[in-house]
Amino acid sequence: MVVSASAFRAALGAFATGVCVVATRDPAGRPAAVTVNSFTSVSLDPPLVLFCLDRRGSALARFEAAPAWSVHVLADGQEELARRFARRSQEALLSDPWAGLSWSDGEDGLPVFPGCLARLSCRAERVADGGDHSILIGRVAALDWRAEGRPLLYFRGRFEAVAERVAA
Template identity: 50%
Template sequence: MSAAANPALERPRSEIEDLRAALGQFATGVAIVTTRAPDGRSVGLTVNSFASVSLEPPLVLWSLSKRSSSLEAFRVAPSVAIHVLSAEQEALARRFASPSADRFAGLHRGIGPAGVPLLEGCVARFICTPYARTEAGDHLVFILRVERWARAAGPALVFHAGRFCGMGQDAAPPAAPERGVDFTRAPRPGIVPH
């Protein structure tokens, strides 16, 4: 649709920034989405667009700018992992939000289905396969079917008004195993890759 056909596309930059600030008043969780590109590279980025969609079937969604250099890797990915970050993982969130060439350098990680990199220490992780996707303005929305999941005890990282902050410990649910796998033997509370 052209700008002439849709006056909303002609909004001044200041109005767009004001809208961004208003939307920023909605506190969100922070997640890192990872996959393996067709050339074998590990690909990952920080998002706050993660949301649950359905329990039956188990569906989640996230969105990515159509201008992202990672778009094609996620568009063709047979499997992705979504890591909900703990309040202690702000540095990791910033690392995966930066334009770094290798965001995975030096990180201890596991390997999931289709070679998907699995990060440690998060409060929840979802292993997903594609279900649907749709274009929405300047973003592509990925709807994914959750195949496996796990959660760990601890407060989650939150993004509000352009800043990271932690969620209170009393709001965090207790840990639960991933589909019958006992995570209580892990050396640190968190999700253990396997």
């Protein structure tokens, strides 16, 4: 069966996800960040997570070379942050995604974006082949989260908010 790209995107777009911004620093110390919805947990013991990065993207080389990266789980209302780091590098050259952005350095030396639902500080564990993407697996070294707040969602190519909680 031949799967067309448009059918693949349409079908997989039906799988609603959260939205994360992954961040690292390149060997020169410059911060790098990308918006991803491919983030998922892998293992509890050891604590492993993964995300997938496009092999054609400019960010991959920097993430593959990095010994550590951070994952920020975005909250409802943080779509502006998500959009900043979802721009193609060509566009980013025209407007620096970091310009005017509120962020700081974490204890791990990696970028921290305020207002997220959770932040995971990860040591790079392994990079696996994932077709036209690379699968970056990290070991969680530190966690930060807040119990309140609602997630930013991505569904059928659009940002969404949770409309209501399903009764238990």
